[in-house]
Amino acid sequence: MSELKGKKISFIGGGNMAQALISGLLARGIKPNDITVADPSQDIRDALKSQKINTVDPTGTTDTNNPQIAAKTADVIVLAVKPQVMDKVVADFADVLDRQLVISVAAGLSTDSLSKMLGGYQNIVRAMPNTPAMIQKGATGLYANDSISETDKQLAATLMAASGLVSWVEQEEQLHAVTAVSGSAPAYFFYMIESMIEAGVEQGLDRKQAAALAMQTALGAAQMAITSGEAPAELRRKVTSPNGTTQAAIESLQQDDFAGIIKKAMQACYTRSEQISQELAD
Ligand SMILES: NC(=O)C1=CN([C@@H]2O[C@H](COP(=O)(O)OP(=O)(O)OC[C@H]3O[C@@H](n4cnc5c(N)ncnc54)[C@H](O)[C@@H]3O)[C@@H](O)[C@H]2O)C=CC1
Ligand SMILES: O=C(O)[C@@H]1CCC=N1
Structure with missing residues (x-):
């Protein structure tokens, strides 16, 4: 977990998959105060707040409560919204990205498509986890293209390993098979x-x-x-x-x-x- 120590991790989307991954991080001793979640659902935000996790309302517009806050302050951003709404969701904060590692768990959404949605931003790792992450028995496939540094690959692997097994694939297309073998399985x-x-x-x-x-x-x-x-x-x-x-x-x-x-x-x-x-x- 040393790679994650002191790192700020923001989740965009706080639904089933995000909550599964967050429980893995908390179980491995990551401090709730280092985690921020943006989700429009008041119920989800209330549940996360009760665990001392920071929350923002992505529909908010104040200085302290808007989608850019979660992205700007983060070292790692985990995109955990449905693939079909990703373009609309990331448009709100794409221009604040400068150094952050972006990890997308969205099924099917390619790094090329995501990079376009993020205005050409390249520092993206794709992950295909599964819900047993909730009890640290998850299985996650990971893919990074050649432009991603070893440090960021290690960071992504460490974050996902908090929830269970991780396994890198060489070809992005192999994530379709990972989805069939473990993501949906x-x-x-x-x-x-x-x-x-x-x-x-x-x-x-x-x-x-x-x-x-x-x-x-x-x-x-x-x-x-x-x-x-x-x-x-x-x-x-x-x-x-x-x-x-x-x-x-x-x-x-x-x-x-x-x-x-x-x-x-x-x-x-x-x-x-x-x-x-x-x-x-x-
Ligand atoms: N559920 C699963 O077993 C797995 C899901 N995934 C991927 O994880 C992603 C999320 O899936 P689930 O967690 O199952 O869905 P979910 O519906 O439980 O969570 C999505 C969350 O996104 C939130 N959201 C909607 N608009 C938003 C916005 N503008 N900003 C921030 N949050 C917003 C929703 O309120 C909801 O809480 C999907 O892309 C899916 O492909 C990947 C592997 C396994
Ligand atoms: O059903 C889905 O689309 C998501 C991706 C893998 C598991 N659940």
Whole structure:
């Protein structure tokens, strides 16, 4: 965390993703007073203020309460608004940028498009995090072009690492795949858990009991996959007794082309990320 010590970090947008990243920073000992969040929602600002985080209203116009304040005073600016509103949002403060590192978490929005929105400003790193950042179990893909200094790359990596694992990609296009593999992926696992709970209830379990068993199993499986040193396919094999219950379940999944279903969903995610890039470049 030494790279972040004393650095002023401003979030433009204080919604789900910003709050997830902020909780990681606070958990790593970053002082709330070094964090500023600009968000038009009074409720969000009140919740952040109660954690002693500085807030500004981006619709404000006074000297101490306007979007430029959050940008001007920052060493690092994290852009965490929806990609579709980014151009309008950054137009309010683009002209105060001179040295700040800008980290964009917006899905699909390319560094080229963002740089244009920022009047040609180049010091941009793109990040694709995910919401488990909220409990410091996030996974973030990072991309920086060749013009970004090693110091700023390290700063970006340290900031995102406060929330979990970070992994650099060489090509910006690879962030579409990161979005499919980890950015959007918590939702796939939640959907799997939801579906298992429903099926467990139909099979006669109490809802709370089915939820507890399904969630603990998801946690245990993920932790084993990470720590055992064995490939997921091998771990699966060890659950599957010949002609037993697991084999029956896996064969049913295979008959319904489980792998193909996942591949198709991830392709839809990738394609939507590409489309957003295209829409915002036009
Ligand atoms: N939610 C997720 O799992 C992930 C989201 N992202 C990216 O993070 C970004 C934010 O997404 P979420 O946090 O999910 O959305 P969100 O809707 O929870 O947060 C967006 C926030 O922007 C605020 N906002 C709107 N206009 C503003 C302005 N002029 N100035 C400052 N703030 C303004 C809204 O009030 C809202 O609180 C998106 O670009 C998304 O692609 C990236 C990875 C994962
Ligand atoms: O659904 C979305 O567009 C955002 C980006 C990745 C996760 N949530």
